[in-house]
Amino acid sequence: MVDLSVTLAGVKLKNPIIPASGTFGYGREYAELYDLNVLGSFSFKGTTEEPRFGNLQPRIAEAPAGMLNAVGLQNPGIDAVIDQEVPHMATLFHGPLIANVGGFSLREYEDNCRKLNDCAPVGILEVNISCPNVHAGGQNFGSDARSAAQVTRAVRAVTDKPVFIKLSPNVGDIGAIARACEEAGANGICLINTVLAMRIDLDRRRPLLANRTGGLSGPAIFPIAVRMVWDVYEAVKIPIIGCGGVASAEDAAELMMAGAAAVEVGAANLRDPYTCKKIIEALPALCSRLGVNKISELTGGAHT
């Protein structure tokens, strides 16, 4: 029997597979297809203080081996999420949930995390710092080490739950940003978010997405994720949730060997809603093939 369980900053998951925020909603649609309790956890849609409609249509574009999205953090706002969605999610999934938190100011990140601190079903706060800071000319919090550390420090102070900072790949030195988060008190790092991208409609001679740019995800970004997880593993001691382009058990194992303790699966769920379940079912045989009895032994296994 292969032991698939992993521990993320003290939170035990029965396996390392986690649907990524924004691709799994609040679990409802997938729960019609399979029992969500097979999952390690799931990271629900990014939550902001106010309800958000998000960007104008079109918000989705195709890409070779992937897709662009410019949904723009559509969600009903933190109060509705806590009152309605979290209790419902707790009926669908009985393990610890991951709450993905957005924010457009330090105060908003703080307030959101403070409110989520009292939510028993939430085991981990995953703080998405790929949001524009309205007080800094719209520059993303995740774009430099200093502002990434500021967010980390602010949320660390208002919650007892483990805080994972979700990093943007659209930066120069990802290791330095991860290290700044670790020094500021982060309990873990999640990466990568989507890669900034764009498509043009030839006939209209205009950007295809109404928002002009969108985030690239899916298999197209997998090798970027492997490289960045590797770099962050070299830079920090705290656990890493790897994410980006994972579509198979082999991909998950590869990201773990690069340094991930657990793995999120995003866009692949949109094409095949059973992806996470299939990956979990394939993991025991893959672990045997790779010669490990505990899947956690794969983490960082490719580093010397």
Added chain:
Amino acid sequence: MKESCFTLEKIRTLTEDTCELILRGDTSAITRPGQFVNLALPEKFLRRPISVCDWWEDTLVLLIRAVGEGSRCLTQSRPGTVFNVLSGLGNGFATSSAGARPVLVGGGVGAAPLYGLARRMAQVGTAPTVALGFRRAVDALYIREFEALGCRVMTATEDGSLGTRGFVTDSMAEACWDYAYVCGPTPMLRAVCDLPWLTDGQYSFEARMGCGFGACMGCSISTVHGSRRVCKDGPIFTREEIVW
């Protein structure tokens, strides 16, 4: 929603860019006309949403217009090709709310879901009147199929090569209907919605979709009830819900 495999049994060319595909598979998740299926293509990451034209037992009929690489690949498929399909997506048309004098209004390949609707209406009562708009006579499709159900079909073409010259709304100038079921390009939906005498109806919307089953929020539009997902809360919206 159900994920299953469908095998292409027959493919028939309807116009220079549109084909009728007859597939075999498990149609049990399809409950209403106006729902859609989401087909996976080996060479594309995102699935392609296509309206259910008609279905019975293990047969599914789709009408597909080649507008880009994905849809072209579908119209060039050969019998025997197997597709992974998510079926039974979306709300579909509600036939119970129709008024006494319904009209079905389609633009181009938008006729597809109206056919399944017309066949069911004909089964339980009278065949409805259908208004179809096309660019040219050579683009016209499914007129005979609707007529075979007993429908009265009014056609309009933009160049006047068949039926009334102009848009589908021009062929409907006589105000003798009180309810419309509408599917077609957005400008056409809007033109029908703006007809002052047609106060009620159901409109089929399109949006670029990430998942097609309600999880990604890629397809949200604004309605009078707030944000709604075209794939899950739609694709059919009633006239009073629509915000243009």
